[in-house]
Amino acid sequence: MSAYNANWSLMTPEIVLGILALVIFTIDFMTGVKGKKPFLGRMSIIALLVTAVLVYINRGAGTIADIFIVDHFSTMFKIILLVGVAIVIAISMHYLDKNDDVYQGEFYSLMLFAALGAMLMVSSADLITLYIGLELLSISSYCLAGFKKHNRKSTEGAIKYVVLGGTASAFILYGMSFLYGLTGTTSIIDISQVISSLYVDYPFIVVMSILFMLAGFGFKISIVPFHMWAPDVYEGSPTPVTAFLSVVSKIAGFAIVLRVFFTTFLGSEGVLYDEWTWIIAIIATVTMIVGNLIALTQKNIKRLMAYSGVAQAGYLLVPIAAIFIPSYSIGVIIFYSIVYVFMTLGAFAIITLVTEDSGRDDFSSFSGLYKRSPYMAIAMSVFLLGLAGLPLTAGFVGKAWIFISAAQAGMLWLAGVMFVTSVISFYYYFGVIKQMFMNEPNPNDVELKAPLSISVVVTIALAVTIILGVLPGLMIDWIAYIQW
Amino acid sequence: MVPITLYLSLAAILFCVGLYGVLTRRHLVIVLASVELMLNAVNINLVAFSSIGPYADITGQVFTLFIISVAAAEVAVGLAILIALYRNRESIDVIKHDLLRW
């Protein structure tokens, strides 16, 4: 099927989001460069939600000329990502209200372009489309990370991100170039059909290209040993951008790891099954241990969230390593992704509120939060305990399902590592909770008033965390029976 | 005819030189140039495969065009951030940028 007679209507949500992003970009620079523009934030949220609805309406399966694929998997991940970006924009509206030195409109249009890149990535069935989506997401993220251009930490974090991100892209491309050379095609579907015979003829080159691509994607999802950029960039970036990086970049990266590796390297008769499982299992173990142990020593809330995010990436790798049935693993990962998005974004909404109020981002800015704003303190505790995996929160259900899937696949030791490291993680999350409830507020901190956008985000995230924790059957039954 | 292994070894050497530069050089402009070197190693690989590879076709060259243009955008953003960094710190020496650690 050529590009001419393909069913381009499958791409409607992407095209609509692209046009809306360009419109918002144009409105921004036509209305003057400086000044506060909250209406652009509202427009961006509406654009993202409209796109999410279009994605849902457009969910029928199909491909465009082997370069673009729409299926349940991509639809689900796109909706998660779009809702995630919409929540991040709601958080950033408060942030931009407090910081009027940054260019407001550009912030929103960069977020929208990044969302478009993430959507392209999730739907790509071709290495070129995948690369374009990845770079659209990455380049927008570089700009966002350095958005406070008069702040030393922000620019330093951004330059580290650019250099290391560019290196990671080069690794991915180097791996891809060998896959192309051995098959003569860049279509993931076509590659998956010949990969098993290829592995028999050229085992060394195939494994090498897998490892190169794994190193590059591992950087994007910040797994050990490719995680070193994450804490620095997270600390330097504006707080909503930190939320964006830890949710949208990471989930989009996981979606593409699943797409590429499940279709390309597992799709055909499981020739590479054993090698693949062991590589991922070892990386997952190291990621969970290192992420949780280094998080114990952190004194800065954004760095703590960075290492906690590294540990969460480790948990998400467990079902990829322990493939019992591929479609079952995908269900587990999608459930945990949804839970992770809401818990992390809820926590970051409160972190933005508190750090922008006090101007500092170490733990002490949280001290006595319960006396300043009881609702925010309780909500923050729920999010942190959810990330740690306390029963009756959605985080527990997600982790338990991952645990069960690992046990079913016969990888009990991996499930054991996950259990032990989760117990360790309670310690550092409790450090923050102790600050909020046990300590007295700083003398000059008064009662904390939350703006509407932050309150709404926190309430939605809290509702999802608790409802999915108490009644997980609502979603699990639905996810587990979809044929991915 | 020149065998493809020659092109591949040239690309591998360039990739390693670029990686070495990223890891060791202190001047940030040279670090960015090294990243470009790694991407160009990939371009050599793709063009070699697309002209004399076992399954030669035009796709590799199209991929190369995309890599060239996207890499230009990436390096433009990198240089813009570099200028902002220089205005803040009056230095683009890697060693001196140590605000963020652990």
Next chain:
Amino acid sequence: MGLGVYFDNYIFVLLFMFLGVALPVGALTFGRLVRPNNPYPTKLTTYESGIEPTGDAQVRYHVAYYIVALEFVIFDVETVFLYPWAVALGELGWVGLNAGLIFIAILGLGLAYSWKKKVLEWN
């Protein structure tokens, strides 16, 4: 192709390395041997019988140069797509023409943005 053939091919690399080093070194040495050597002050100036250079060689470039250079890099590289598009336009037909025009329109939007941000003004 066996491993032996693969390693045999390195003879070309070696040959290139040898020639690459030997040619310039040989040419320069040969030139040094045959040319007359007669330096005097006027001959040693930067531009013999030209204008005397003034000022420091290491000048700071104005910051506008960098931004214009960044603009140039981006718009210059995008022509990578326009050349093949222009060459193959006859075969691509209306669909291809429209796709290319959309691409140019998005580029134009970027240009309008930098215009509005006063990047193109030289002060």
